[in-house]
Amino acid sequence: MDDVIKVKLIPIYILSRKYYVPEGSTIITAMEYAGFKLKKGVGCREGFCGACASIYRLPNDYKLHGGLGCQTVVQEDMQIVQIPYVPAPKAIYDLEELEPDPNIFLKYYPETYRCLSCNTCTKVCPQDLQVMDYVQAAIRGDIERVAELSFDCLSCGLCAARCPAEITQFNVALLGRRIYGKYLSKKGKFVEKRLKEIEEGKYEEGYKELMTLSKEDLKKRYFERDLNFEIT
Amino acid sequence: MGYPEYMFDSLKKVEESRPKRVELAKKGLQNFLKPMSAEEREKILSNYHPDYSSDARKPIRVGPNKGENLTSEVVDILQSHTRLPRNFSLDTVDYEADVLVIGGGGAGCQAALWAMKNGASVIISTKLRLGDANSMMSQGGMQAAINPGDSPLIHYLDAIGGGHFDNKPELVKALTNEAPYIVKFLEDIGVIWDKLPDGNPQTDSGGGASRRRMLCCKDYTGAEIMRVLRDEVRNHPEEIKVLEYLPAIELIKDEEGKIAGAILFNMETGEYAIVKAKVVVMATGGFGRLHIKGFQTTNHYGATMDGVVMAYRAGGKLLYMDSVQYHPTGSIYPKQILGFLVTEKIRSFGGQPLNKDGELFVFPLEPRDVESAAFIKECAEGRGIITPDGHTGIWLDSPIIEILRGPGTLEKSFPAMVRQYRRFGIDITKEPMLVYPTLHYQNGGVEIDEWTHTNLPNLLFAGECSGGVHGRNRLMGNSVLDYNVFGRRAGIEAARLAKETEIKGKLNIDHIWKYEEELKNEGIETDLISPILLPEYRNIELLRKHNKDFDPFLPAGL
Numbered sequence: 120m121d122d123v124i125k126v127k128l129i130p131i132y133i134l135s136r137k138y139y140v141p142e143g144s145t146i147i148t149a150m151e152y153a154g155f156k157l158k159k160g161v162g163c164r165e166g167f168c169g170a171c172a173s174i175y176r177l178p179n180d181y182k183l184h185g186g187l188g189c190q191t192v193v194q195e196d197m198q199i200v201q202i203p204y205v206p207a208p209k210a211i212y213d214l215e216e217l218e219p220d221p222n223i224f225l226k227y228y229p230e231t232y233r234c235l236s237c238n239t240c241t242k243v244c245p246q247d248l249q250v251m252d253y254v255q256a257a258i259r260g261d262i263e264r265v266a267e268l269s270f271d272c273l274s275c276g277l278c279a280a281r282c283p284a285e286i287t288q289f290n291v292a293l294l295g296r297r298i299y300g301k302y303l304s305k306k307g308k309f310v311e312k313r314l315k316e317i318e319e320g321k322y323e324e325g326y327k328e329l330m331t332l333s334k335e336d337l338k339k340r341y342f343e344r345d346l347n348f349e350i351t
Numbered sequence: 352m353g354y355p356e357y358m359f360d361s362l363k364k365v366e367e368s369r370p371k372r373v374e375l376a377k378k379g380l381q382n383f384l385k386p387m388s389a390e391e392r393e394k395i396l397s398n399y400h401p402d403y404s405s406d407a408r409k410p411i412r413v414g415p416n417k418g419e420n421l422t423s424e425v426v427d428i429l430q431s432h433t434r435l436p437r438n439f440s441l442d443t444v445d446y447e448a449d450v451l452v453i454g455g456g457g458a459g460c461q462a463a464l465w466a467m468k469n470g471a472s473v474i475i476s477t478k479l480r481l482g483d484a485n486s487m488m489s490q491g492g493m494q495a496a497i498n499p500g501d502s503p504l505i506h507y508l509d510a511i512g513g514g515h516f517d518n519k520p521e522l523v524k525a526l527t528n529e530a531p532y533i534v535k536f537l538e539d540i541g542v543i544w545d546k547l548p549d550g551n552p553q554t555d556s557g558g559g560a561s562r563r564r565m566l567c568c569k570d571y572t573g574a575e576i577m578r579v580l581r582d583e584v585r586n587h588p589e590e591i592k593v594l595e596y597l598p599a600i601e602l603i604k605d606e607e608g609k610i611a612g613a614i615l616f617n618m619e620t621g622e623y624a625i626v627k628a629k630v631v632v633m634a635t636g637g638f639g640r641l642h643i644k645g646f647q648t649t650n651h652y653g654a655t656m657d658g659v660v661m662a663y664r665a666g667g668k669l670l671y672m673d674s675v676q677y678h679p680t681g682s683i684y685p686k687q688i689l690g691f692l693v694t695e696k697i698r699s700f701g702g703q704p705l706n707k708d709g710e711l712f713v714f715p716l717e718p719r720d721v722e723s724a725a726f727i728k729e730c731a732e733g734r735g736i737i738t739p740d741g742h743t744g745i746w747l748d749s750p751i752i753e754i755l756r757g758p759g760t761l762e763k764s765f766p767a768m769v770r771q772y773r774r775f776g777i778d779i780t781k782e783p784m785l786v787y788p789t790l791h792y793q794n795g796g797v798e799i800d801e802w803t804h805t806n807l808p809n810l811l812f813a814g815e816c817s818g819g820v821h822g823r824n825r826l827m828g829n830s831v832l833d834y835n836v837f838g839r840r841a842g843i844e845a846a847r848l849a850k851e852t853e854i855k856g857k858l859n860i861d862h863i864w865k866y867e868e869e870l871k872n873e874g875i876e877t878d879l880i881s882p883i884l885l886p887e888y889r890n891i892e893l894l895r896k897h898n899k900d901f902d903p904f905l906p907a908g909l
Contacts, residue, residue: 143686143687145687151889151890152889152890154889154893154894156887157652158618159479159596159619161652162479162480162487163483163487163488164652165649165691165771166767166771166774167487167488168483168651170479170480170483190771190774192687209585211585211586211588212586214540214541214586246770270543270575270766271569271571271767274578293578293579296541297540297579300538300541300542300544300579301539304544304546306538306550307549307550307552309498309499309552310531310534310535310551310552311535312499313496313497313503313531314532317531322502322503322504325502326504326507326524329508329511329520330524334516337508337512337516338389338512338516340508341511342388344505344509344561346381346561347561348379348556350499350500350563
């Protein structure tokens with residue numbers, strides 16, 4: 120199928136060497152086409168894991184760009200280097216003992232407060248997140264805002280690699296989100312109620328019955344079950 | 352970018368049929384377009400599901416399942432040689448722990464955490480980085496019967512019916528009965544579930560589920576759970592040692608035949624490392640990167656069935672390795688995202704599959720195998736849309752969600768999908784997606800019981816590499832649940848077993864040489880080495896042309 124279409128090759132530079140690769144390739148598929156067997160700097164290949172952070176320059180452009188290798192289409196004369204991972208300090212904590220205290224980031228990631236508001240992190244983020252804004256929210260102790268603004272973070276590390284204040288933004292955000300999930304998000308009653316029913320053995324009889332039904336009876340029960348898409 | 356001009360006619364038909372489809376959806380689609388009966392399901396599966404094609408399966412000639420029909424590509428990978436040299440020595444042990452967890456995805460992290468909580472020292476070996484796994488990529492959600500109108504028993508019935516009644520009942524009981532606990536456990540370690548204003552988790556429907564039971568974290572459900580589990584593992588560096596970029600390639604036994612560790616392999620340097628452990632938990636995930644029947648896959652780069660290979664050589668019994676899950680909605684356009692997952696949650700929220708004439712041709716939330724077969728049929732009968740690269744697919748109408756659930760719903764509940772398509776020039780709030788079934792999940796694996804034991808002493812299996820939980824077809828949202836429930840159970844059981852285990856006598860890998868002997872006796876000749884560790888995507892032809900010394904076999908995984 121693919122081979123009936125004439126593929127146009129364009130030049131790119133991988134670790135400074137020139138290769139010709141099919142137009143429309145991503146950085147990852149271009150490197151593979153060029154003969155690299157990738158053992159680092161590649162993961163899910165669908166933009167969810169952050170393993171393929173890459174930096175690149177384009178001709179006649181002063182800017183150093185960042186992107187995910189699996190999501191960035193190569194351009195003519197692009198100069199590419201991969202950043203398989205960014206060494207980053209990670210605070211050790213026991214979530215059970217933490218409190219949703221506005222000073223939590225000061226305690227575990229004090230360097231957060233070195234933020235220069237230069238916005239480099241936001242500009243390099245391949246997810247287009249407002250990284251600097253969540254760092255500022257962390258400084259203000261607004262945990263909910265940190266969680267909200269950082270939710271789509273993939274921990275690719277490009278922000279931390281470029282930050283002149285040496286902040287590890289993605290780990291700051293992760294701490295904020297975990298505190299939000301455990302302590303600050305609103306809790307309903309449904310889960311607790313169901314857990315209590317299970318604990319009291321409310322479903323044991325039903326399981327026993329279902330598990331001993333013949334395949335035919337089980338089939339009948341299944342195809343006769345009602346569909347109900349209301350919540351209650 | 353956007354869609355090429357020749358598709359505009361078809362796109363127009365999608366728009367024209369939309370108001371009518373909105374009307375039906377508002378009245379409840381199931382009242383107009385009934386889900387298939389048992390007979391209809393059977394018919395469409397046997398005619399159109401790839402598992403039923405004549406070359407899909409073949410008998411395996413060696414090992415514990417000898418004579419049984421398995422998926423052909425699985426047979427090839429199993430009937431292959433070890434990576435180890437014949438004179439390999441186990442004299443120097445490099446690492447020792449109570450429990451060795453092989454695989455750093457969701458099941459592996461759960462197992463490590465619970466083994467640790469129960470007093471065991473733990474090593475995690477992982478091929479790439481911790482958390483580089485299919486777990487990270489799941490988008491749509493996790494099933495748990497938490498709503499008042501639902502019950503674990505209805506969840507049980509849905510799961511076992513979706514699996515064609517082949518699931519092991521005690522596994523489905525554990526899966527469904529512990530789901531609400533997992534919801535709570537994950538929230539307690541900081542997972543942020545999408546919530547309703549009253550604080551209860553938001554729930555939606557899913558293929559083959561008769562109630563709203565799908566909990567989610569936008570469409571980053573897997574990523575949210577995985578990064579929290581990973582962070583929790585990293586909070587215990589003393590108790591859990593993580594070995595990244597160091598995959599296991601073979602299991603080790605003691606003189607009594609108990610599993611007693613594994614051999615790891617540094618893909619960069621070619622060095623081996625020997626781990627001695629009282630119990631091994633296998634959590635290596637699935638086989639999407641084998642590209643069965645040439646299908647594209649939604650799977651992680653490392654999904655190459657390693658755990659099944661290692662265990663099979665050691666005598667591990669397989670269950671349902673004749674069955675492959677194709678996710679109905681893999682992207683087929685633009686080409687940069689070929690095969691990528693489009694979450695089933697799109698259909699949970701009201702998204703509809705349409706043919707080139709804009710017609711809704713199947714109930715959108717059939718179990719995955721049935722839905723996929725219906726898509727394949729539609730395309731085979733000429734009602735699909737052909738892409739410039741020659742792939743055929745059907746429309747998945749996403750803009751309808753903005754009408755049914757309010758403007759901004761896609762941006763809010765599907766940020767990953769909106770972003771994915773926007774990067775390549777398509778706005779899914781205004782235009783539909785083009786999709787076709789894509790290789791998604793390994794339904795079977797090494798058979799387990801409800802505490803994740805296999806037939807091999809001191810070898811536990813959890814998550815996608817295990818067999819029995821989902822029968823021959825898994826429902827949406829039950830894999831995230833599976834790795835949490837059974838990863839946890841494996842950890843608890845591993846710690847318990849470790850306490851009563853003593854490794855007896857010398858470590859050995861005699862089973863590997865016995866298996867090689869069996870291959871030889873059966874006259875099986877192959878150059879293939881497994882586990883393959885990483886798929887081959889290089890341009891081999893080009894390498895051959897430019898470099899006559901290029902060796903195509905050496906680099907398999909190297």
